[in-house]
Amino acid sequence: MSETYKALQTREEDGRYLTEVVELERLPLEPGQVRLQVHYSSLNYKDAMSACGNRGITRQYPHVLGIDAAGEVLESNCADMPVGQKAVVTGYDLGMNSDGGLAQELCCPGQWLVPLPENMDCRSAMALGTAGLTAGLCVSRIIAVIGDLKGKSILVSGSSGGVGSLAVVLLNHLGAEVTAVTGKKSQFDWLKSLGATHVMARAERRQLDTRPISKAIYHGAVDTVGGETLANILKVIHPGGAVACCGMAGGTQFESSIFPFILRGISLLGVDSVEIPLADKAAVWQHFADEWALPEAALASIVTDISLTEGAAILGDFLKSSVVGRYRVNVG
Numbered sequence: 626m627s628e629t630y631k632a633l634q635t636r637e638e639d640g641r642y643l644t645e646v647v648e649l650e651r652l653p654l655e656p657g658q659v660r661l662q663v664h665y666s667s668l669n670y671k672d673a674m675s676a677c678g679n680r681g682i683t684r685q686y687p688h689v690l691g692i693d694a695a696g697e698v699l700e701s702n703c704a705d706m707p708v709g710q711k712a713v714v715t716g717y718d719l720g721m722n723s724d725g726g727l728a729q730e731l732c733c734p735g736q737w738l739v740p741l742p743e744n745m746d747c748r749s750a751m752a753l754g755t756a757g758l759t760a761g762l763c764v765s766r767i768i769a770v771i772g773d774l775k776g777k778s779i780l781v782s783g784s785s786g787g788v789g790s791l792a793v794v795l796l797n798h799l800g801a802e803v804t805a806v807t808g809k810k811s812q813f814d815w816l817k818s819l820g821a822t823h824v825m826a827r828a829e830r831r832q833l834d835t836r837p838i839s840k841a842i843y844h845g846a847v848d849t850v851g852g853e854t855l856a857n858i859l860k861v862i863h864p865g866g867a868v869a870c871c872g873m874a875g876g877t878q879f880e881s882s883i884f885p886f887i888l889r890g891i892s893l894l895g896v897d898s899v900e901i902p903l904a905d906k907a908a909v910w911q912h913f914a915d916e917w918a919l920p921e922a923a924l925a926s927i928v929t930d931i932s933l934t935e936g937a938a939i940l941g942d943f944l945k946s947s948v949v950g951r952y953r954v955n956v957g
Contacts (some may be wrong), residue, residue: 628650632689633936635678644937645937646790657919660701662699663695663698664748666726668727675690676937691725701735706740716897736903745913751912755898756788757787758910763797763906770845771865774796777801778801778845782846782848782858782884783875784821785807786949788851793819804870824873841851848870848930850874855868862885871895928952928953931952
């Protein structure tokens with residue numbers, strides 16, 4: 626086993642942040658840690674924020690990026706994660722203030738890892754990653770409120786991004802009638818190919834009306850945007866419906882009235898995929914391995930495969946809101 630490994634690292638130099646593949650020396654494991662041989666990772670918006678020096682994400686540099694990883698345990702100081710176990714890790718402090726998964730090896734607490742379900746491999750897991758986990762949590766929260774989604778009308782905002790596009794595919798797979806909202810009109814046909822029945826441009830959100838409450842259109846929604854978009858979505862949800870909120874690209878605040886909540890009894894569900902119990906993550910991964918297994922053709926349309934060395938050049942696109950779908954990184 627080599628004493629070094631390659632990693633995508635960001636360093637600060639004269640007030641600038643530079644990201645490139647570097648060779649790092651292996652460090653000894655601490656108590657409770659495992660060493661994961663990473664097979665696949667992915668690129669995410671949070672990685673891009675870390676790479677540009679956002680101290681709210683990462684406090685100290687140099688720093689290895691990557692909030693996702695899937696691979697095989699090489700060495701273990703954790704009884705629950707034996708050597709040879711295939712596992713996926715997302716969330717917690719991974720890729721934030723702890724070195725992340727955009728590396729050939731990763732050391733992290735064993736309690737962060739979820740054993741891969743039998744029907745899932747590392748490559749398939751990183752087609753989903755944090756984005757898929759978040760989409761799955763949103764959908765499961767909505768189901769808990771409104772029940773079976775078959776024939777239900779569900780809106781997805783930010784639908785051309787990683788979470789949004791996977792939510793479209795999953796909701797369609799579960800029989801929902803999906804309306805996809807996007808700021809990218811060029812992606813209308815693509816979203817329909819993923820299973821969206823209707824596609825709405827973000828600029829057309831005024832169709833949702835300016836009154837405190839409007840005509841009920843959707844039984845539920847997955848909102849990945851926040852801000853004004855979330856405020857408008859709340860106005861058009863059916864009585865007893867639910868909105869799962871998981872993003873803030875459109876703003877961290879929104880203005881709403883109490884009417885949708887007390888006149889229609891709708892539920893606004895905050896979704897966190899980072900600090901939730903490991904068992905909750907494991908349940909979603911098992912769903913994706915079984916009854917939620919998504920069509921290969923749809924995933925192939927969403928996921929672009931790249932190498933570790935290609936990652937740095939793409940990170941800036943996340944901050945320009947020009948990324949469509951997901952980037953899966955083969956780090957092997």
